[in-house]
Amino acid sequence: MSGRVFVIGSGMTKFEKPGRRENWSFPEMVQESVPAALKDAGIGYSDIQTAFASFVQAPTCSGQRALYEVGLTGVPVINVNNACASGSTGLYLARQAVGSGALDCALAFGFEQMAPGSLSMDGGGLPGPLDKHLSVLAGMGPPSGAPVTLEMFARAGQEHMQKYGSTPEHFAWIGWKNHHHSVNNPYAQFQKDFTLDEVKESAAVAPPLTKLQCSPTSDGSAASILASERFVDEHDLWDRAIEIIGQAMETDQQNSFDPPSAIKIVGADVSKRAAQRAYDQAGVGPEDIDVIELHDCFSVNEVLTYEALGLAAEGEGHLLVDKQDTTYGGRWVVNPSGGLISKGHPLGATGLAQCNEMTWQLRGTAGARQVEGATYALQHNLGLGGAGVVTIYARPTR
Template identity: 65%
Template sequence: MSNRTYVVGVGMTKFEKPGRRENWDYPAMAKESGTNALADAGIAYDEVQQAYVGYVYGESTSGQRAVYELGLTGIPVINVNNNCSTGSTALFLAAQAVRSGTVDCALALGFEKMQPGSLGSTYDDREQPMLKHILALAELREVAMPPAPWMFGAAGREHMEKYGTTAEQFAKIGEKNHRHSVNNPYAQFQEEYSLAEILAAKMIYEPLTKLQCSPTSDGSGAAIIASEAFVDKHGLAGQAVEIVGQSMVTDMRSTFEDNSAISLVGGQMSKTAAANVYEQAGLAPADVDVIELHDCFSTNELITYEALGLCAEGEGGKLVDAGDTTYGGRWVVNPSGGLISKGHPLGATGLAQCAELSWQLRGTAQRRQVEGASVALQHNIGLGGAVVVTAYRPAER
């Protein structure tokens, strides 16, 4: 990358069960996360030159309405919607604007105000964007509802059939992420469950029990992205986190030609984006210390281990059994509790991941801190489809 790009401020709200906070609408969510990010960077909103605001559910120009809580400065405000990868897409666009030299400071902000229960469609008078994926999977597996756990559960079943992965190995991921979330005050759930409790929870779509599925959530996250000149001008090098690699990939021919549920839920997209990032950053998986990845379901976390190159294809279960993805292991994956336990307000998820990794690299993650963390990797995916993978290092160390 020609121009160095940094995260200089992050903020988020606590993620909540939809409707739990009375009268908590999206402008208030955005005000909270955005104000926190600006305060973290020590700058005023009038220093922000562009804003990229992500959400999945909402009317057009909700992005403008959200950031008007921070100020009315006339800057370009771009609304972003990319399903579950919306937050990291806003981050990608803000970083791209800074990296290109178009601006020196940009805001990426995401929020979601969701309905309880499984995700549903808003417009029923046109083709659903996921229909192509659903029809392709229906040729491989008997259709079940709701669609999301069916699709990711089918990918898990494929992994079990091909590689001998067990339901218990997937459940161990749920156990780990719930255990991690106990130390995260921003998490929707902060309760530890035993492996037996994870396995005994209500079955949603085998092998996925309820405690291995991310919930619907309300909440917001934000990040301030800045150039090297801006960092120097404001003396922010001590807290700045450099984006040393970033790649966004959408569906490829392999998604539909592999005859694979794993490919249909983004396995090849994730693998391609990760490879791009490692090449850009001059890093290998072994160099990474801490990872926030898209565990919308425990099956996807295991599949993503392989896509990110943490292990060979088919060996994700061994990684779990060895304890290599928690404290004391080779990597700490989802120290925040991940989507499964922290929550998944779609537009905010990618920015919450960015916030967690920024805190980890600054050494300010408190009881969640990964000792000596110096390289972080973020993975955020949305079906239909898009994935963003980002690598970070501290500006000073």
């Protein structure tokens, strides 16, 4: 990486409950998100040199199928599947390509058209990406009957409570906070301001989690356009360019599985290593960050990620909840968009929607959810199996 890389265009659809929009398939979603990003960047589709398409549940080459509805220019399309981190993986690849000098302008877009209900882990009899994780989970006692990923994060929450003294009320506050934030996000699947009691008393799914502390299945698409410094200069795009100053991807190491720990198998160490590498690359630390979008697939993971990102020491993430330090008026604003819990979680689009939110926050164009004076922003996206991507953004200097 020798060159600077900038986000110059952002676009997305509203995230929706699966099937809510009639005849809304993933090509139609992409016809909304990609043109919106191009318009935001002030460039044409012919300026895109390579596109990275992120999705999980669609068939192979669905990136081409979706993008061909936008234009048939012969632009190379690379399909990316990295579980729930697919969108940020596409972003990572686009940044690598532009930062290396191989490209001047790249498109990263993601989409998902999901089935209602819990996420299926049926691999058709093939070896599963979570086999090692599930073998650790199996040693922790009989299964609860909850969907696999839900049970993994619920066990992580139970472990955190037992070891560090967090309580179900801490996790419920996270759910309340993120639903409260989403009221001001027109792209969010939920925009209802639930009370804390409503979050706590919603249907129990796996202790300590209730339904309103879990990300829903969602349909939707998001797109981001990345460009080199030369491209930004030539097209005079400094008024909208936001710089990626640090980015790292990590995967599991042996300590994810040995010694056995539910907190470890849901990616805590993966996130911690990615964050440290991104901080080192950016030359900033958690104390410099103003606004954060992190992977709150379940409220438990937000607390774990506070610790992984260095916002709190190990075992002290819940103390930030006690101080309300991760909402407006606190030290950081975490998930101003509503996060996955309330904005929604269309798998391939999630990481790019996070990128968009960070771009809008640093431009100062996030409307009623704007974090005043935001200078540095951080994005965290996690996929079990496993991949963790942390990206740090800044308002650029020329």
